[in-house]
Amino acid sequence: MDGGSVTTPFGRRPMTLGMLASQVRAQKIESSASVDKWKIYRALCEAKPLLDISDRALAVLNALLSFYPHGELSAERSLVVFPSNNQLSIRCHGMAEQTVRRHMASLIASGLVLRKDSPNGKRYARKDRQGEIRDAYGFSLAPLLARAEEIARLAAKVAAEKLHLQTIKEQLTLCRRDISKLITAAIAESADGDWWAIDEAFHSILNKLPRVATPHLIASVLAELEEFRAEIVKQLETQIKTENSSANALQNERHIQISESESISESEHPVTNAGDGLTAVNSADLGDNALEGQRLLPGKASITYPITTVTETCPDIALYGPGGSVRTWSDLISASTIVSTMLQIDPSAYHQAVSRMGVQNTAVAIACIFQKGSTIASPGGYLRTLSRRAGEGRFNTWPMLAALRRANISEPAAGPPKPVTQ
Template sequence: MAFTQTSASAGARPGALLSADNSHPERHIIVDTLRQAAPLMGLKAPVIATLDAMLSCLPPKRQHNTVFASNATLAFRRNGISDRTIRRHAAILQDLGLLVRRDSSNRKRFTRHSAADGTALRFGFDLTPLFRRFPELAELAARAVRENDQIAYLKAKIRAAANNILNARSDDNNATSALRALRRNLSIEDCRTLLDGLDMVDMTIEQPGDMVVLGEEKMSASDGQNVRHHHNSNKEHIDMEERDEPKAHSTHQPVPPLSVMEILSACPQAAQFSPTPVKTMSDVVAHARTLAPMLGIDTRNYQDAQDRLGAERTALTVWAVMQFHEKIRKVGAYFRSITSGKNSADFVPELLVRRLSRARPLLT
């Protein structure tokens, strides 16, 4: 089974065929993307774990996407769950359109080749739909991340409003009920309904215009607020292997812009995951937004980077990080560090991409 490569280092090549090991994202990226998209798909963690076990049975170099492992093998890789559970999870995955079950007459999983015409019959769990739908799943994951961020914000707003009300009127039933409701899983609409039932008179919402940027910290413009110092206790743990990663520092000289062809040549891994040919910088930016949640870059970090670097240079950074993300222990922390954190002062995305382009012959 072959797949069409929609974009490659030499540009768009709609007729070129690649084997599955060259055109598919890595297993951990697929699983992480599914975990993020799970709330919007109705997918439970045990089912994702079973799919992960199936993915682990696929060889890295192959011309098909069929899992031939028996239920006993899958159960062993799932720490001893029952055959019945394996069958139930497979049925759920098939209903969601993530796999196709191809059964032989005796329910065994195997392949039969024809020497005459070079074709093959494969019986097992065919994961081709999962790989074909991966761009759609990445979009769902990005949407789920955005919704989770919005829900977290609304919950914080509800909690603050309810506490303000209870400080003034300790017997307010609406505020008490709202705080109790926060223990449940709430949708965006549920949160907005709760907010509509609360008195927001005493709530002060800080607007972006009220903030001034000093270095890397955002502080309110009011002298009356004691927010002049904020200590971040969450340390950024970056893998020591980052010392081997390409670095990009300012040279105090203008950096010429990159063409789309240069970006595709320097960052082929990112290009391979695009469902359509990447021809313009708008395509580069749009694809970077899809790649970001796959790599563990949340919405806030992406927005902070975009505020500092702009949309195109932020997209360049995502494409570059995708090229060497295996060397990074925490991609989200690394991305924040170079785009808006302590290592961002001299960071130049164009230089990073050009250095990756020069390193390509060595990497291959």
């Protein structure tokens, strides 16, 4: 390794105590020490946030390492490289020489490289008769060898922090998904409880996270969401136990009734009074209530929430239902066809939506578009976009309703939108 006393910079460049400390540390390297130059460079790239060095500075260091002829930085060999600024610029993919000098200065200030200036400030090497370098002046890579263990520890710390951040982000994503789908299921199946308020509380917790959050804040929100999820699960488990008890009692009662009257066949249809006699009733004849939670077109995503969810979130469309109200899915579908004309939605756009998402989902989407009013510049284009996403399996009317409900709560509507005139 290059020995000798402490060297000071050439010309007007000042000497600092940091430079002195780096030189002293470099002189204490054990004679048997060595490290793979590209391995230590990769560790430097990982530890970059803790060492406060830039990407461009690392690019200059990469160029410096490329001038070192051996694969390992070894204390048994000279650790000084002496490329010209022009050569460094070429190895840095054409970086301006002034920029190279600036980033070289930052590497020296960070204690990763040392200057070993010649008497006249030039960079060169003298060799002996055997061709071995005797004296070399330029940039010493000895600090990399001296700080190899420290850099490896810093790289491991950064890697551990990244892994921790990735883990809590994954846990946060899973927890958010669990809570969202549990609330959706609870509302769809009319579970006991104010689930709209619970949904609002859930989003108020999520709003604590900015776009760029610290690991500590993410962990804090995650802990709060996990506790929130546990409370939801506990509430739903209580409801399930209650429903199971009721179902068992009902099943036992039905079993007793069947045992007492074996003349009733299980294949018979339910019957209702119709005039003087009894008439079999098919499920298709039960009216609009049979459409609750069912799909109207085969192959389309089914609605899993009651009609009241739509009418409470989108009350404006009720004025255009039969008799000025919407009580059933058929009422909503009738109102949506009227409103689609008022919104100047092209018939082809309407039929495309029906073919891709079903008539019920189309009616819900139009109700939401109508409720948003003037905030949607092109209702027809917006409906086509939703149809395309539905065809790709990336659209569901439930999140649209939930978002609109939250918007209505935070900013109450001023009144029903005015119809669009032709």
